[in-house]
Amino acid sequence: MSQPRRAKxxxxxxLALALEQCTGHRFADPEMLRRALTHASARNSDGIDYERFExxxxxxxxxxxxxxxxxxxxxxxxxxxSVRLNALVNAETLAAIAxxxxxxxxxxxxxxxxxxxxxxxxxxxxxxxxxxxxALYLDGGLDAAKSFVHRYWLERSRMFDPGRRDPKTELQExxxxxVQATPTYHIDSREGPxxxxxxxxxxxxxxxASATGSGRSKREAEQAAxxxxxxxxxxxxxxxxxx
Numbered sequence: 001m002s003q004p005r006r007a008k009x010x011x012x013x014x015l016a017l018a019l020e021q022c023t024g025h026r027f028a029d030p031e032m033l034r035r036a037l038t039h040a041s042a043r044n045s046d047g048i049d050y051e052r053f054e055x056x057x058x059x060x061x062x063x064x065x066x067x068x069x070x071x072x073x074x075x076x077x078x079x080x081x082s083v084r085l086n087a088l089v090n091a092e093t094l095a096a097i098a099x100x101x102x103x104x105x106x107x108x109x110x111x112x113x114x115x116x117x118x119x120x121x122x123x124x125x126x127x128x129x130x131x132x133x134x135a136l137y138l139d140g141g142l143d144a145a146k147s148f149v150h151r152y153w154l155e156r157s158r159m160f161d162p163g164r165r166d167p168k169t170e171l172q173e174x175x176x177x178x179v180q181a182t183p184t185y186h187i188d189s190r191e192g193p194x195x196x197x198x199x200x201x202x203x204x205x206x207x208x209a210s211a212t213g214s215g216r217s218k219r220e221a222e223q224a225a226x227x228x229x230x231x232x233x234x235x236x237x238x239x240x241x242x243x
Contacts, residue, residue, distance in 0.1 A: 012031045015037065023101075025144045025147070025148065033132075033135045034108075035050070035053070050128065053132075053134040053138075056138075057131050060145050064149045065085055065089055068149075069085060079169060083223075088156060090216075091216070098128060104128070107128045170230060171205075171230055183229075184203070184205075185202070187218060199221040201214070213227070
């Protein structure tokens with residue numbers, strides 16, 4: 001992967017120049033890019049922030065990754081494609097790519113968010129990357145967004161373990177065989193705005209301790225909870241552990 005250009009950007013033109021190297025795209029509308037990388041905590045009287053861009057970028061990224069996986073794995077069933085897609089578009093993956101290209105240094109945020117950590121920090125980075133993808137799409141069309149996504153996601157798409165199945169399916173089959181019980185899922189909470197909710201789900205299995213997981217959709221949260229149980233019970237191994 002190319003080395004990102006890590007530079008402070010004081011204005012729209014400087015911001016576009018700082019992102020040109022890592023995106024491979026020269027922005028025709030630097031002001032639109034500035035709006036796309038302004039968090040609600042730093043917006044001015046124009047009331048513009050990156051939430052609308054984030055909404056669009058999430059869908060553009062999903063389409064490009066789905067197309068990439070569909071063409072790269074012609075024999076993979078729908079379940080495997082879904083697991084691969086979820087792994088490539090989750091907040092952790094997006095935050096890692098945002099860090100890789102130096103995006104957090106270029107996003108305008110209010111002072112109260114400059115020292116955040118943990119899940120909130122991860123989500124902020126993920127959201128800003130989705131907003132950047134939307135800006136690429138709006139400024140350069142699908143080809144510009146696709147070129148950027150392939151640049152940073154293609155290698156990651158090949159690193160994912162193809163033998164790992166959908167965690168909900170895996171957990172259900174294991175629970176039936178091991179404890180003769182069926183996992184049940186319960187939504188504990190739903191937080192965040194309507195366009196970017198965070199679900200927390202608990203999975204319960206008779207005779208076993210329950211587990212929770214979170215995600216941007218009910219399905220993603222259920223999968224996270226199921227994966228936690230599979231790892232805890234030794235059904236799955238963490239990456240790097242001997243099988």
